[in-house]
Amino acid sequence: MSDERHQHEAACHCGRVKFRVRLADEFNTIRRCTCSYCRMRGAIAVSADLKDIEFVEGEDNLTLYQFNTRTAKHYFCRTCGIYTHHQRRSNPNQFGINVACIEGISPFDFPEVQVMDGVSHPSDSGTGPKIAGILRFDPTK
Numbered sequence: 001m002s003d004e005r006h007q008h009e010a011a012c013h014c015g016r017v018k019f020r021v022r023l024a025d026e027f028n029t030i031r032r033c034t035c036s037y038c039r040m041r042g043a044i045a046v047s048a049d050l051k052d053i054e055f056v057e058g059e060d061n062l063t064l065y066q067f068n069t070r071t072a073k074h075y076f077c078r079t080c081g082i083y084t085h086h087q088r089r090s091n092p093n094q095f096g097i098n099v100a101c102i103e104g105i106s107p108f109d110f111p112e113v114q115v116m117d118g119v120s121h122p123s124d125s126g127t128g129p130k131i132a133g134i135l136r137f138d139p140t141k
Protein backbone atom coordinates (compact mmCIF):
# COMPACT_ATOMS: atom_id res chain seq x y z
CA MET A 1 0.00 0.00 0.00
CA SER A 2 1.47 3.32 -0.94
CA ASP A 3 1.62 6.16 1.54
CA GLU A 4 -0.08 9.22 0.07
CA ARG A 5 1.36 11.61 2.63
CA HIS A 6 3.90 14.09 1.42
CA GLN A 7 7.50 13.28 2.21
CA HIS A 8 9.30 16.41 3.40
CA GLU A 9 13.01 17.02 2.99
CA ALA A 10 14.63 18.45 6.10
CA ALA A 11 18.08 19.54 7.28
CA CYS A 12 19.89 21.37 10.07
CA HIS A 13 21.41 24.81 9.46
CA CYS A 14 24.88 23.64 8.32
CA GLY A 15 23.39 20.81 6.23
CA ARG A 16 25.44 18.00 7.78
CA VAL A 17 22.25 16.37 9.05
CA LYS A 18 19.70 15.61 6.34
CA PHE A 19 16.51 13.64 6.77
CA ARG A 20 13.14 12.93 5.20
CA VAL A 21 9.96 12.85 7.19
CA ARG A 22 6.27 12.14 6.76
CA LEU A 23 4.19 14.06 9.27
CA ALA A 24 1.41 12.47 11.33
CA ASP A 25 -1.11 15.11 10.20
CA GLU A 26 0.82 17.54 8.03
CA PHE A 27 1.12 20.90 9.81
CA ASN A 28 -2.07 20.55 11.89
CA THR A 29 -0.06 19.39 14.93
CA ILE A 30 2.31 22.36 15.22
CA ARG A 31 2.93 23.44 18.80
CA ARG A 32 5.24 25.08 21.23
CA CYS A 33 5.66 24.19 24.87
CA THR A 34 6.28 26.05 28.12
CA CYS A 35 8.58 23.50 29.80
CA SER A 36 11.97 24.60 31.11
CA TYR A 37 13.78 23.31 28.02
CA CYS A 38 11.33 24.24 25.24
CA ARG A 39 10.91 27.79 26.45
CA MET A 40 14.65 28.30 25.93
CA ARG A 41 14.83 26.39 22.67
CA GLY A 42 11.92 28.32 21.22
CA ALA A 43 11.24 26.05 18.26
CA ILE A 44 7.85 25.08 16.82
CA ALA A 45 7.54 21.29 16.71
CA VAL A 46 5.29 19.16 14.51
CA SER A 47 4.42 15.48 15.09
CA ALA A 48 5.75 12.45 13.20
CA ASP A 49 5.61 8.74 14.03
CA LEU A 50 8.98 7.18 14.85
CA LYS A 51 8.91 5.03 11.70
CA ASP A 52 8.31 8.02 9.43
CA ILE A 53 11.73 9.64 9.73
CA GLU A 54 14.58 8.54 7.53
CA PHE A 55 18.12 9.91 7.83
CA VAL A 56 19.83 10.62 4.55
CA GLU A 57 23.09 12.01 5.95
CA GLY A 58 24.71 12.87 9.23
CA GLU A 59 22.68 10.88 11.78
CA ASP A 60 26.04 10.28 13.52
CA ASN A 61 26.54 14.06 13.70
CA LEU A 62 23.56 14.39 16.05
CA THR A 63 24.03 14.69 19.75
CA LEU A 64 21.53 13.96 22.49
CA TYR A 65 20.32 15.95 25.47
CA GLN A 66 18.19 14.53 28.28
CA PHE A 67 17.09 16.00 31.60
CA ASN A 68 14.69 15.50 34.52
CA THR A 69 13.09 12.05 33.99
CA ARG A 70 15.40 11.53 30.96
CA THR A 71 12.45 10.10 29.01
CA ALA A 72 12.40 12.63 26.20
CA LYS A 73 15.38 12.57 23.84
CA HIS A 74 16.30 15.95 22.37
CA TYR A 75 18.57 15.73 19.33
CA PHE A 76 20.60 18.51 17.79
CA CYS A 77 23.42 18.90 15.26
CA ARG A 78 26.80 18.89 16.98
CA THR A 79 28.20 21.29 14.36
CA CYS A 80 25.60 24.06 14.08
CA GLY A 81 23.66 23.39 17.29
CA ILE A 82 20.26 23.34 15.60
CA TYR A 83 17.58 21.16 17.18
CA THR A 84 16.29 18.74 14.55
CA HIS A 85 13.84 16.51 16.42
CA HIS A 86 13.02 14.92 19.75
CA GLN A 87 11.40 11.74 20.97
CA ARG A 88 8.49 12.83 23.11
CA ARG A 89 7.97 12.09 26.74
CA SER A 90 4.20 12.58 26.39
CA ASN A 91 4.07 10.09 23.49
CA PRO A 92 7.29 8.03 23.05
CA ASN A 93 5.87 6.67 19.78
CA GLN A 94 6.27 10.11 18.27
CA PHE A 95 8.96 12.55 17.37
CA GLY A 96 8.52 16.27 17.48
CA ILE A 97 10.21 17.71 14.39
CA ASN A 98 11.60 21.26 14.21
CA VAL A 99 9.37 22.86 11.54
CA ALA A 100 12.16 25.29 10.68
CA CYS A 101 14.31 22.34 9.48
CA ILE A 102 11.69 21.36 6.89
CA GLU A 103 12.48 22.55 3.39
CA GLY A 104 10.33 25.50 2.32
CA ILE A 105 8.82 26.02 5.79
CA SER A 106 9.36 28.97 8.10
CA PRO A 107 8.11 29.14 11.68
CA PHE A 108 6.62 32.49 10.64
CA ASP A 109 4.32 30.81 8.11
CA PHE A 110 1.86 30.02 10.89
CA PRO A 111 -0.37 32.84 12.15
CA GLU A 112 -1.36 30.85 15.26
CA VAL A 113 0.54 28.22 17.21
CA GLN A 114 -0.84 26.32 20.20
CA VAL A 115 1.40 26.44 23.24
CA MET A 116 1.24 23.34 25.42
CA ASP A 117 1.43 23.59 29.18
CA GLY A 118 4.71 21.70 29.56
CA VAL A 119 5.30 23.12 33.05
CA SER A 120 2.52 20.89 34.39
CA HIS A 121 3.46 17.99 32.13
CA PRO A 122 0.66 15.47 31.38
CA SER A 123 2.94 12.66 32.64
CA ASP A 124 3.36 14.45 36.01
CA SER A 125 -0.18 15.77 36.50
CA GLY A 126 -2.00 12.61 35.35
CA THR A 127 -4.35 14.67 33.20
CA GLY A 128 -4.36 15.02 29.44
CA PRO A 129 -2.29 17.63 27.60
CA LYS A 130 -3.36 21.15 28.49
CA ILE A 131 -3.06 24.22 26.30
CA ALA A 132 -1.36 27.16 27.99
CA GLY A 133 -2.24 29.64 25.22
CA ILE A 134 -2.00 30.62 21.58
CA LEU A 135 1.03 32.37 20.08
CA ARG A 136 0.07 34.73 17.25
CA PHE A 137 2.22 36.15 14.48
CA ASP A 138 0.88 39.11 12.48
CA PRO A 139 3.05 39.95 9.47
CA THR A 140 3.13 43.72 8.83
CA LYS A 141 3.20 43.38 5.05
Ligand SMILES: [Zn+2]
Nearest residue numbers: 012014077080
Ligand atom coordinates in the same frame (compact mmCIF):
# COMPACT_ATOMS: atom_id res chain seq x y z
ZN1 LIG B 1 24.19 21.29 11.45
